[in-house]
Every structure is written in structure tokens, then in C-alpha cells.
Amino acid sequence: LESAMAAASPWLSALLVLLQCVAHTAGLANTAASAYARPQKCARSPCSHASSLILAVQSQAHAVHTLSMRPMLQSQCAAAPGRLAAVRMLAEDPDPSEDNYYRTLGISEDASYDEIMDAYIALTETYSEDAKRLAAVEKAKEAILDTRLRQRMSGALSPKVADSPFDDKPVKRTPPWVIAARIYKKMARLPPRKLALQIFAIMGTLLAATWLSPRSAGTCLLINTLAGFGYLYNNGLPEVPKDDYGQIGEIRPMQPRPMALAVGITSSIWFAGYFQARRMIALMLVPQWLPEIVLRTTLISLGLIFTALFVKVHDVFD
Numbered sequence: 001l002e003s004a005m006a007a008a009s010p011w012l013s014a015l016l017v018l019l020q021c022v023a024h025t026a027g028l029a030n031t032a033a034s035a036y037a038r039p040q041k042c043a044r045s046p047c048s049h050a051s052s053l054i055l056a057v058q059s060q061a062h063a064v065h066t067l068s069m070r071p072m073l074q075s076q077c078a079a080a081p082g083r084l085a086a087v088r089m090l091a092e093d094p095d096p097s098e099d100n101y102y103r104t105l106g107i108s109e110d111a112s113y114d115e116i117m118d119a120y121i122a123l124t125e126t127y128s129e130d131a132k133r134l135a136a137v138e139k140a141k142e143a144i145l146d147t148r149l150r151q152r153m154s155g156a157l158s159p160k161v162a163d164s165p166f167d168d169k170p171v172k173r174t175p176p177w178v179i180a181a182r183i184y185k186k187m188a189r190l191p192p193r194k195l196a197l198q199i200f201a202i203m204g205t206l207l208a209a210t211w212l213s214p215r216s217a218g219t220c221l222l223i224n225t226l227a228g229f230g231y232l233y234n235n236g237l238p239e240v241p242k243d244d245y246g247q248i249g250e251i252r253p254m255q256p257r258p259m260a261l262a263v264g265i266t267s268s269i270w271f272a273g274y275f276q277a278r279r280m281i282a283l284m285l286v287p288q289w290l291p292e293i294v295l296r297t298t299l300i301s302l303g304l305i306f307t308a309l310f311v312k313v314h315d316v317f318d
Contacts, residue, residue: 228304236312273300
């Protein structure tokens with residue numbers, strides 16, 4: 001049946017054309033008659049008969065055309081998956097347009113030079129066997145770097161240290177005498193009168209006892225060393241609050257860095273006094289009747305008294 005209707009399709013088309021011509025001629029005649037005569041009422045004019053016949057023939061022809069085109073439509077639907085795959089591959093290919101270079105490398109528009117090169121190296125390793133993809137990645141990288149260079153030369157792009165090592169700013173070096181002046185301002189201070197009297201009363205008395213009783217020089221040196229270290233560490237700190245009975249009402253936590261600095265200064269003074277006393281005895285710069293332990297205690301105690309009066313270690317680390 002389908003083949004018979006497909007064979008009759010040309011004849012139906014010719015008949016459709018003939019009926020269209022007849023309808024057109026009847027329409028013209030009806031228009032001319034209505035211009036010179038009064039229109040008469042009728043149930044159905046020849047023009048309406050022709051129009052109905054034309055519509056019926058058109059519907060039949062459309063059905064025949066649909067049946068004849070069914071094999072072609074089936075073949076096109078069978079070929080559709082291949083076309084969709086081709087479109088998908090085309091969509092997956094990187095677009096070489098300028099707006100898509102960053103998307104090709106998978107980076108943002110504000111990416112740094114290191115990020116651009118890392119993305120480029122990673123993509124070249126991933127698509128090492130795809131020449132088309134490698135060419136697109138190479139083109140995207142060159143286009144982005146050329147754009148960055150033009151912006152840098154025109155001043156539109158501010159330099160970043162991460163983009164190029166040539167953008168490193170020169171290091172501003174502070175002269176050593178400036179650093180020494182800053183440390184001196186933080187460490188040196190004039191002692192209060194009460195603190196000075198207390199230091200001289202304790203450490204000065206022990207030093208005088210060393211000369212009066214040389215046998216007690218070792219004990220006096222030990223006490224002066226501990227006292228000098230304590231004054232040095234607590235110098236510059238507010239006074240510890242006490243209750244009505246004179247008992248300390250607060251325990252301060254130990255600060256590691258000021259403690260280490262105080263230990264270093266005290267140790268330096270102790271060893272400097274020890275070796276200087278031996279040197280003076282060896283060179284016979286002092287009387288022979290003066291014991292070395294007394295000279296050693298004197299030099300170390302004087303150094304500790306000086307640091308306890310004028311040196312503070314806490315403000316250095318502020």
C-alpha cells in the first residue's frame with residue numbers, strides 16, 4: 001500500500017495544482033460578479049466547494065508524503081548518535097578565542113606566573129599524545145603571557161613578586177649603629193633611688209665583707225651572683241604587691257626570653273671577671289698579697305652591680 005501511494009503521489013500533486021487554479025479562477029469570477037450585482041444568499045458557493053476539495057487533497061498529499069519520507073527519517077535518526085558524538089567532541093575541543101584562554105588552562109584571570117606555568121606543564125603531561133590539544137594549550141599559554149607582557153609594559157598591570165624574580169624590591173638594610181642605638185634605648189635606664197640604695201646595701205656589703213674576710217669570698221661571690229641575676233631580671237618591672245604582713249601576694253609567670261637574656265648577661269660577666277682576674281695575677285698587675293679569689297669576687301661583683309642598676313631585659317622583646 002505504501003509503495004502504491006508513493007507511486008500515485010506525483011499524480012495527486014498535479015491534481016492539486018489543477019484544483020488550485022480552478023479555485024483561483026472561481027474566486028476571481030465571484031469577486032467580479034459581486035461588484036456589479038447584489039450578492040444573493042446561498043447555502044454554499046462554488047468557491048467554498050473548491051476550497052473544501054483543495055483542503056481534502058492537501059491532507060491526502062501530506063499523508064502520502066509522510067509515508068514516503070518515513071525510510072529517510074529512520075535513516076537520519078539512526079545516524080543521529082554519530083552526529084551528537086561529533087558535536088560533543090567539537091564542544092570538548094578548547095576554543096582558541098581570546099576569552100577562553102584561561103579556561104583552556106583551567107586557571108583564573110588573576111593567576112600568577114607560577115600558577116600559569118604549573119597549569120601548562122600539567123596539561124602538557126596529561127595530553128602528551130594529543131597533538132591538537134597540545135597546540136591549543138601552547139597557544140593559550142603564549143597568548144596569556146603576551147597579554148601580561150603588554151599590560152606590564154603599558155603600566156596597566158601592577159608588578160608582583162611571585163610573577164617574576166626581576167620585580168624583587170631591594171632589601172632596605174638598617175645600619176648596625178642604628179640597631180645598637182635601639183637596643184640601648186630599650187635596655188638602659190636610670191635606677192630609682194630606692195632600688196639603688198637597696199642594691200648598694202646588699203651587694204656592696206657582701207663585697208666589703210670579701211675584703212675584710214677573704215675566706216668568705218666564695219660565699220659572698222655566690223650570693224652576689226644570685227642577687228645580681230635577680231635584680232637584672234626584675235629591673236623595670238612594677239613592684240610586686242604585698243599584704244599587710246609584708247608577704248608577697250602575687251606570683252609572676254617566668255618569661256623565657258628575658259630569663260635567657262638575664263642568664264646570658266650574668267654568665268658573661270662572671271666568666272669575664274674570672275679570666276680577667278687570672279690574667280692580672282699572671283701578669284703581676286696586682287700586689288702579691290692579694291688573693292685571686294678576692295680579686296675575682298671584686299671584678300664580678302662590680303659588673304653585676306652595674307647591670308643591676310642600669311640594665312633591663314624585658315623591654316627588649318616588646
